[in-house]
Amino acid sequence: MGAASEPSGGAMALQQVADEVRGCTRCALSAGRTKAVPGEGNVRSDVLLVGEGPGAREDATGRPFVGPAGQLLDELLSAIGWQRADVFITNVVKCRPPGNRDPEPVEVAACAGYLDRQERALDPAVVVTLGRHSLQRYLPGARIGAVHGHLRRSSSGQHVFPMYHPAAALHQASLRETLFSDMRGLPAALLAAREAIGGERTTAVQAESTTADDVEQMTLF
Ligand code: URA
Numbered sequence: 252m253g254a255a256s257e258p259s260g261g262a263m264a265l266q267q268v269a270d271e272v273r274g275c276t277r278c279a280l281s282a283g284r285t286k287a288v289p290g291e292g293n294v295r296s297d298v299l300l301v302g303e304g305p306g307a308r309e310d311a312t313g314r315p316f317v318g319p320a321g322q323l324l325d326e327l328l329s330a331i332g333w334q335r336a337d338v339f340i341t342n343v344v345k346c347r348p349p350g351n352r353d354p355e356p357v358e359v360a361a362c363a364g365y366l367d368r369q370e371r372a373l374d375p376a377v378v379v380t381l382g383r384h385s386l387q388r389y390l391p392g393a394r395i396g397a398v399h400g401h402l403r404r405s406s407s408g409q410h411v412f413p414m415y416h417p418a419a420a421l422h423q424a425s426l427r428e429t430l431f432s433d434m435r436g437l438p439a440a441l442l443a444a445r446e447a448i449g450g451e452r453t454t455a456v457q458a459e460s461t462t463a464d465d466v467e468q469m470t471l472f
């Protein structure tokens with residue numbers, strides 16, 4: 252009965268988070284932002300990508316990963332036959348740190364509740380961390396050089412697939428091939444995580460089993 256066209260509970264929860272983020276003044280980053288960047292993507296996806304924080308272009312548009320790092324992220328996804336519309340993308344902090352400085356711990360802490368709620372709404376099989384700040388949230392103390400490209404479990408049982416931040420490869424060309432090589436391991440990591448979870452959820456990532464009704468594509472901006 253029309254259920255497929257109605258927003259799911261998860262979609263509504265994500266919309267609620269996005270609305271709150273756009274009006275949020277919980278930390279000092281609110282003062283310098285043009286637009287907050289709540290995140291966007293496929294609310295049915297099993298894959299959540301978590302970056303660091305908005306840059307200049309993200310701040311101007313309110314969308315995650317739409318600048319140079321985002322262009323590389325698009326290339327990385329297409330290398331495994333995926334698109335942005337197959338995943339959900341957000342950041343540890345939703346407002347741009349001035350001059351693209353690292354987010355302060357107090358800002359990460361102030362913003363953490365939004366990401367907690369996005370995780371609960373999406374219930375992803377795998378969280379792909381992009382860069383150090385995202386990695387520290389899930390695997391405190393882990394070193395990116397040791398764990399990148401390997402599926403790990405967080406202390407709360409989440410499956411985490413750490414990757415370098417795409418922006419790092421824009422400054423250090425040798426990381427580019429590492430990023431592509433790690434990304435090529437993501438589909439297998441997703442399957443392993445799903446198997447471990449034992450769930451039978453279908454996602455848009457499984458294109459062959461996805462019908463138009465299955466894909467509840469929602470852009471959160
Ligand atoms: N870098 C990030 O970490 N996040 C974005 O959204 C864009 C660039």
Ligand code: SF4
Pocket residue numbers: 272275276277278279280281287344345346358361362
């Ligand atoms: Fe609120 Fe997060 Fe933006 Fe800080 S970074 S103002 S906590 S949405």
